[in-house]
Amino acid sequence: MWTKKEVAKRLQIEWPIIQAGMAGGTTTPELVAAVSQAGGLGTLGAAYMGAEQIRTAFGAFRKQTDKPFGVNLFIPEPFDPDQPVSEAVRQAMNDVRKSLQLPPDPAVNRYTESFEEQITVVLEEKVPVFSFTFGMLDQKWIRALKQQGATVIGTATTVREAAALEESGVDMLTAQGSEAGGHRGSFLPDSPSNLIGTMALVPQVVDRVRIPVIAAGGIMDGRGIAAAFALGAAGVQLGTAFLTCVESGAHPLHKKAVREASDESVVLTRAFSGKPARGVTNAFISLLEPMEQELPTYPVQNGLTRDIRAAAAKQQNKEYLSLWAGQAASLSQDVSAAELLHRLVEEAEEVRRRL
Amino acid sequence: MWTKKEVAKRLQIEWPIIQAGMAGGTTTPELVAAVSQAGGLGTLGAAYMGAEQIRTAFGAFRKQTDKPFGVNLFIPEPFDPDQPVSEAVRQAMNDVRKSLQLPPDPAVNRYTESFEEQITVVLEEKVPVFSFTFGMLDQKWIRALKQQGATVIGTATTVREAAALEESGVDMLTAQGSEAGGHRGSFLPDSPSNLIGTMALVPQVVDRVRIPVIAAGGIMDGRGIAAAFALGAAGVQLGTAFLTCVESGAHPLHKKAVREASDESVVLTRAFSGKPARGVTNAFISLLEPMEQELPTYPVQNGLTRDIRAAAAKQQNKEYLSLWAGQAASLSQDVSAAELLHRLVEEAEEVRRRL
Known part of the structure; x- marks a missing residue:
């Protein structure tokens, strides 16, 4: 050993x-x-x-x-950049973009x-x-x-x-x-x-x-x-x-969310990147949760949420940031x-x- | 402490x-x-x-x-013994009963x-x-x-x-x-x-x-x-x-399945009782997996699978037994x-x- x-x-x-x-x-x-x-x-x-x-x-x-x-x-890993995005997913993401004053359906240059x-x-x-x-x-x-x-x-x-x-x-x-x-x-x-x-x-x-x-x-x-x-x-x-x-360079709202998380508020989601990841739940995760199965795979969904995450970071809006955290987040410290x-x-x- | x-x-x-x-x-x-x-x-x-x-x-x-x-x-906990069972679930369970030479749609006397x-x-x-x-x-x-x-x-x-x-x-x-x-x-x-x-x-x-x-x-x-x-x-x-x-009074096939389990073969399922439980995957879990959301709640599903589990135990058929096990089952011993x-x-x- x-x-x-x-x-x-x-x-x-x-x-x-x-x-x-x-x-x-x-x-x-x-x-x-x-x-x-x-x-x-x-x-x-x-x-x-x-x-x-x-x-x-x-x-x-x-x-x-x-x-x-x-x-x-x-x-x-191999991926299809042209995989179809369901209308429900597209609509939900564009609603988020609208609330963040972003144009709909952004072109993704690089995944x-x-x-x-x-x-x-x-x-x-x-x-x-x-x-x-x-x-x-x-x-x-x-x-x-x-x-x-x-x-x-x-x-x-x-x-x-x-x-x-x-x-x-x-x-x-x-x-x-x-x-x-x-x-x-x-x-x-x-x-x-x-x-x-x-x-x-x-x-x-x-x-x-x-x-x-x-x-x-x-x-x-x-x-x-x-x-x-x-x-x-x-x-x-x-x-x-x-x-x-x-x-750490994590967004101040990310750090705050992690420190204030409970064991139950940390969930697994494909919402941000198309690949399962664990983070503090927020509006974006809840919004896409019913269509979790339909989401594009990684890294396509990751590319498609890039504008949303960037705008949320600028606008100090934690509801559309990926707040990655483990299940014992509540034990984190500000040191x-x-x-x-x-x-x-x-x-x-x-x-x-x-x- | x-x-x-x-x-x-x-x-x-x-x-x-x-x-x-x-x-x-x-x-x-x-x-x-x-x-x-x-x-x-x-x-x-x-x-x-x-x-x-x-x-x-x-x-x-x-x-x-x-x-x-x-x-x-x-x-x-309160439950509705008369909750409707979807046709897909009923059919799947009756197919299992048929394979075990059991009559379809058993009456459940007590949940x-x-x-x-x-x-x-x-x-x-x-x-x-x-x-x-x-x-x-x-x-x-x-x-x-x-x-x-x-x-x-x-x-x-x-x-x-x-x-x-x-x-x-x-x-x-x-x-x-x-x-x-x-x-x-x-x-x-x-x-x-x-x-x-x-x-x-x-x-x-x-x-x-x-x-x-x-x-x-x-x-x-x-x-x-x-x-x-x-x-x-x-x-x-x-x-x-x-x-x-x-x-232990666990069925010999249950003990065997636990000892031979891998970390990956132990899954969470509602198939046997209607309540999430962890066990070694088998045909029954796989069969009901696509209808997991439609399954009756506990203890109704538990009552509805009783005849199946009992027959499987008698017939030495591990595919329809509940093979409860934790995620480190492979570390179990025969002592x-x-x-x-x-x-x-x-x-x-x-x-x-x-x-």
Whole structure:
């Protein structure tokens, strides 16, 4: 079994606590640097960033610390940009646009960034840790990353996905329990159920694979960290807990919604991106809930909601923002990332002592 | 914060490990007695038993040990026995009946046992621990149970339900995470989401209430037990882990299905009872899945599937049995209850030491 120490050593960090690579502006270079500087592993959520934007973020990060850090990208999947959108969905979205003073039926120029361009920058910049979600990484990239000494981390939501990732040659994997905020990392088809809670997922994955397992989903404080290690994880990944930190670039209304969330107000939805993701419920989620089955798939729906999310952010309207959050959002704190990391380590040690 | 020791002391047991009161024949007096005799708390799942059947089970239990034990009942809820059943559902169920050589459209004589009669026996027999699920217990019963020194335990699936139960005066509560097998204990309406994972539910409930919290959902071994205590629980409840024990009355095909389950093959369904419950997927669940929304509510659907489940059990056909199981079913073992309890305690201690 892998120990916390071995994982920390491999990642060249002090504590095996990883800040999740949340996409969409949350993971500013300031947040990533603060986490890494404090002894954890900061991760740039670069999925929605173009190659040059990623390079600029690396530069900004490296001005602040010489500690290692990670980058997270989404594995691209085939999609039909011309898939039909049902009239009910189109009408509902245009009603929202009207309320935000936006023109109807916007043209979407681009649904995703080029993965090849993104990962090429990751390689050129010799990023120490590369993590990915939504699928398997091509062998050529795994080889190239390993050749230059990078640690490669995949994301699994089931035992089957974990086994497939191990087989592909990744160094470690994140076991993402159903409590996790943001997008579900699920990628294997024909799954009767891929919403496995962290408590059930982690030990089953640990028993199945030989590589280190990083637990994610519902971990917000020292209690969750100690629990994850008890389950056999050798590292932990926290997203929501870092989202509300001072250095996070999440919209102030997003941070507020997360801090004020209850366990029940955090729901799974395809409304914003076409892919199941967890966040605080709001008017947009409720509006599209009855047509959840008809929504376009990812990344088409993501492209179609871009103007709505941007306008809502500008207009300070949380009802049309994606308020990603995990199921223990109510445990989030309004502190600096360094202070949070410090508290996490102290609390986990306290929990360990009282057990 | 409540400690494990305090809860064990209050329940007059050695280890704060509770065998869940699974309804439907699993919790034989032999299983309940074996768990209690080994130092945990055995619980008779008496929800589907009539008053005299319960009394007989108590007698059988008491012949085997003088240790304390618990009884679990379902709180009754109003229902319409004459609710219309859609033609699609009726047809699908009659097709199943035909394949099992059963006559179509059976008359259902009784949907539930009398709760008043059930709890009257519990009081008359001075049962040390009474736990309930699916709602709140009437004040008169809480008072009567407490007056004779019984410990009263409610079941919550959200922080709001936990707060309501504490307010009602229960002594402890079980926080049932979404990983749990069998019926969801949810009872408060208007919940955007009541499938909260154990990792997220337990610490939020612990922070909200002042009474001891017993963690349930996905706990199968010493790792899960240590994790639950790390999260702040002062006791743990395991169902699936005890279901496969030698003394359990679960159908042999049920035990086999649980042991061979994967994380992904355990799904949530209303097919068997009309109320969401978690079990290993099979032909019956798949058949009714497309009409999940149209199914009659509990306990009407439960009454309507009774003949099917009984025939499937007799004919050794697992495809039409309710194969209740939690999301970590694959960690189950084929051992005696005493041996399981012994292993759980040892493993949890080992985990504690390596943390």
